[in-house]
Amino acid sequence: MVWKLGLTSRPKEEDDMKLETIVHAPRMTITLAGQLDVNAAPALEAVLDQQLHNITELVLDVDGLDHVSSVGLRVFLHAQQKMKAAHGSLLMKNVGQPIADILEVTGLDRILHFERKHRQLSVAGLQMIAKGANGECYKVDEETVVKLYFDFVDKECAEREKEIATEAFVAGVPTALSFDVVQCGTRMGVMYEMLKADTLALYMEKNVERLDEVVAMYVRFCKQIHAIPSDTSSFPDAVTLACGYVDACDFFNDRQRTFLKERLMRTERHGTLIHWDLHPGNIMMQGDSLCLIDMGDMAVGTPYFDLGQIKHVLHYCAGLGLCHKFTGLGDTNAMRVWQMFVAGYFDNPNPDALKVIEADIDFYRSIKNVYLYLCGSGGETMRARRKDFIFQTLPKEFAELR
Ligand SMILES: Nc1ncnc2c1ncn2[C@@H]1O[C@H](COP(=O)(O)OP(=O)(O)OP(=O)(O)O)[C@@H](O)[C@H]1O
Ligand SMILES: [Mg+2]
Incomplete structure (x- = not known):
């Protein structure tokens, strides 16, 4: 997909963007899907202007978003400013590679706090190497394994383990290389270099x-x-x-x-x-x-x-x-x-x-x-x-x- 900043001339289609809000004050999650461009941005603006009372944790779930224009990006910035003024936080989650690229290219990654969308992985047919108290380890190929946590384990564990494994490697700890965090159905996992040992x-x-x-x-x-x-x-x-x-x-x-x-x-x-x-x-x-x-x-x-x-x-x-x-x-x-x-x-x-x-x-x-x-x-x-x-x-x- 080619990302075009400032692409505002797209013809309006009825379901250019789908927007859903879930409120559990002080948290509101807005799920966005489709195209966030000049036609769709006002709908998101309206939510930000009218529905943020008592909200200090705003989550933008952009899992289904496949296009964002400069107008859309400005709405993200506006959301960030509103949350800052309310001493709250904005988190964009499920950011896929194309949207992550555009946030980085525009420098917005320095301002907007976002979590990447995890790669989906199926372990069907993969050999299980070990089963522990909190998860299982599968051989993905000759060089990689995935450590997949059970569902009862806190979903943030995989992210934390990946971050710590990276820090440890940089600090000089002899440890396996860690790659990305992946999702397998509802379970989270971390990809690692396979140690043949x-x-x-x-x-x-x-x-x-x-x-x-x-x-x-x-x-x-x-x-x-x-x-x-x-x-x-x-x-x-x-x-x-x-x-x-x-x-x-x-x-x-x-x-x-x-x-x-x-x-x-x-x-x-x-x-x-x-x-x-x-x-x-x-x-x-x-x-x-x-x-x-x-x-x-x-x-x-x-x-x-x-x-x-x-x-x-x-x-x-x-x-x-x-x-x-x-x-x-x-x-x-x-x-x-x-x-x-x-x-x-x-x-x-x-x-x-x-x-x-x-x-x-x-x-x-x-x-x-x-x-x-x-x-x-x-x-x-x-x-x-x-x-x-x-x-x-x-x-x-x-x-x-x-
Ligand atoms: N990078 C790797 N290469 C090869 N095998 C691995 C790797 N990481 C984990 N394993 C295998 O998977 C097993 C479980 O890994 P790990 O200890 O990280 O998971 P765990 O869920 O915390 O397990 P436990 O609860 O038993 O401690 C290890 O004992 C090892 O046999
Ligand atoms: Mg262990």
């Missing part, structure tokens, strides 16, 4: 006789990630997120929330990266080197957040006989790996020092469980377990706070 969990399971060496490699890899500097302009701040989880959790009382947040605020700010789900099932063994996957929770924060989740999977889940199910690493081996890992990470601490270290790890482990509780990850049984686990793991005085 086993997960580290499977590799450990297949090479138990070399566990010492492989765990040492795992320790070095985690330390490498934990030494990558970053700031909160590229990644979220783990402590801020964690305080938000504590606030959102319905089974804490106010004093318990204060206790947890004060403790979180005392966290040393390292200014380095964490993955926040750094168990061996989320690392791929590519030849002799390791590569991270499952990037959606990366943040800036103390490595203890990571160590907490590693311990949770290798020690607690293994104790329930679930590590094998989640990662492919046998439960007994997983427990061994945790002992070797923590000793390696902290340079063989003596038993007293190790106790102190593990108590700190347990604190951050509980916080991750608050997050997983809130997400509902693992279903209702797991949710109930997480709640019990949180109270068992935190110091005794915590449960007694009333």
Whole structure:
């Protein structure tokens, strides 16, 4: 399609443009389809002039829009000005490539906030490589896979994972290339470079006789990630997120929330990266080197957040006989790996020092469980377990706070 700015001489047709509004104050969604040109623009102008009372979130869904002229673009600008004056926001969503091109060429991309329309993908006939708690991974071709989230997962997860994976790659994290966000029916997914490799969990399971060496490699890899500097302009701040989880959790009382947040605020700010789900099932063994996957929770924060989740999977889940199910690493081996890992990470601490270290790890482990509780990850049984686990793991005085 050729885009012609200023094309105002099109003959008027009855259904040049279709316009629908849905109002859920303070949000209004206007769906536009067809041609937004000089003939159609007044209809949109009229909505903007007459129906924006009490609206502070205006969404223009341009999924069906296949043409916009300069007059139409000026109406978008007008909408943006109106929302700015109302201290509200305007979001254009489902912007296809032609409209994205024109926004970029005209410089309006600097002013208008828009989300691109996602490519549609069908997984019918594709080979499923793996199925996790939140989605499935399919081989698309020899070079690419798609990680497709289940419907119950927040639709913004795929966008967030893609953004974080891109930031991580740029920050120097060894990770798979991430491509576009795609849609498969109602499900969202992210396209990734296919890593022709086993997960580290499977590799450990297949090479138990070399566990010492492989765990040492795992320790070095985690330390490498934990030494990558970053700031909160590229990644979220783990402590801020964690305080938000504590606030959102319905089974804490106010004093318990204060206790947890004060403790979180005392966290040393390292200014380095964490993955926040750094168990061996989320690392791929590519030849002799390791590569991270499952990037959606990366943040800036103390490595203890990571160590907490590693311990949770290798020690607690293994104790329930679930590590094998989640990662492919046998439960007994997983427990061994945790002992070797923590000793390696902290340079063989003596038993007293190790106790102190593990108590700190347990604190951050509980916080991750608050997050997983809130997400509902693992279903209702797991949710109930997480709640019990949180109270068992935190110091005794915590449960007694009333
Ligand atoms: N880039 C990739 N190349 C090859 N395989 C991959 C890639 N990304 C993911 N996989 C496979 O898909 C599995 C699940 O991926 P991932 O951990 O990202 O998804 P998940 O839904 O978070 O799963 P889980 O809940 O089990 O952690 C991985 O263990 C791996 O086997
Ligand atoms: Mg994973």
